[in-house]
Amino acid sequence: MIQVYNNLIHKKTEFKSLKKDTVNMYVCGVTVYDLCHIGHARAYVSFDIIRRYLEYRGYKVKYIQNFTDVDDKIINRAIENKEDPLDLSTRMIDEYFLDMDAINIKRADIYPKVTTHIPEIISFIEKLIKKGLAYSVDGDVYYDVRKFKDYGKLSNRKLADMQAGARVDINDKKVYPLDFALWKAEKENELSWDSPWGKGRPGWHIECSAMSMKYLGATFDIHGGGHDLIFPHHENEIAQTEGLTDKPMANYWVHNGFVRINDEKMSKSLDNFFTIREVLKQVDPMALRLFFLMTHYRMPINYSDTDIIETSKALSRISHSLTLNDLKDDAVDVETYRQEFVSAMDDDFNTARALAVVFDLVKQLNKTLNINYQILLKELLSVLGIKIEQKEESIPKEIIALAEKRQQARIDKNWAKSDEYRDQISAAGFAVKDSKDSFEIIKINA
């Protein structure tokens, strides 16, 4: 039995999909105005794992993830860059895939974009107005938050308490301060579309309601995103969709914890973020993935160079045991390991626990040299999306020549000479690993 922590009710419950063998999930994607940072990486690794595990357990998963390709940030950045906003967003989508492919995130079934769903968005807004949940003012359209009785149910807050916080926009057009924009009237020559309310563009939240409705229907199984999306984004999505349909939008609301730097939230405004590609210059992409998996997805995770380097060492332990060959094929009990893995993952996708099984398996494989452990290990790693490829490191000819000279010195038992060559090789950034009568050269990661 799979248990999932549902943020709507703040507890773990048994996972039951609407349709027997299918899971429909929608994960909020990125606003494409810049390169992705490792916070994004964590989010999409988390949901990639959920998706992969559900598939492993026999579900057919339909996975939708949007791109927000029109919003203030994109427009502002495009102005700074003196480039067309849609060129910017298109470019960043390509960059997104480059990063996510590197960390082995399975592609979503559909990546809907705001700019290609304007008619759906407009029609959604029209229905909300018709139902009396939204109103238009001077070309803007706002959601009338007080008309939706469940407003605040996901983030567990009351309208009155939020006003006390008093950090809401002061905007004369709104009837009530917490009302939010569904449609924004065009500002001087900004990117805009025709609508019943004049030229303009969609507000942020409406896209997810309109697009999830289009691809997954009124109610779907899992809605995911970062912890920071709970309010206002997901709260507003619920208001829009459930206000319109009077049905639950999603049965399970799942949110991943933040990546922190020095115990503070990593964010662009604090300027303490690392992009995915910066990190991948330092370590193997799978080390980054493993780093996330070592901590449960709902917990905050502190990022540091030291920690990620430790993780690469753990990763090499796994990769090494995958390279073992000439293994025995005696019958061994492999099922116990598989069951432990499944029970860990069944428990709200507890990858930290699941990895303990993986490492036990590595140890068992090293000890017994039995191929059946290796087969299972490969199976479990693929569920976790850890793809280990035997990289052909290109070793420069001169390094090989040095190593060969050293090997001759070893045969001659000329240890002084041999050590000298080894020093030269390591100075060049390589290490020689000796075995009985041969050697291997590996590149040392800086």
Next chain:
RNA sequence: GGAGGCGUAGCCAAGUGGUAAGGCAGCGGUCUGCAAAAUCGUUAUCCGGCAGUUCAAAUCUGCCCGCCUCCUCCA
């Protein structure tokens, strides 16, 4: 002010009533000319503090201390 989370070995991190997973580092052994790499073994009488419930608590209750997030765009 309102809502929520976290505090477990040197570091990272699971564990939510039955007596502390796993990783990294450290230590000891194997291998090696010596190393490195690899490998095997080992490493918390104890879970922020105090009180309480219980036969039994890291796990439940109360209070306290420390840290973080959300309430504005944000994965």
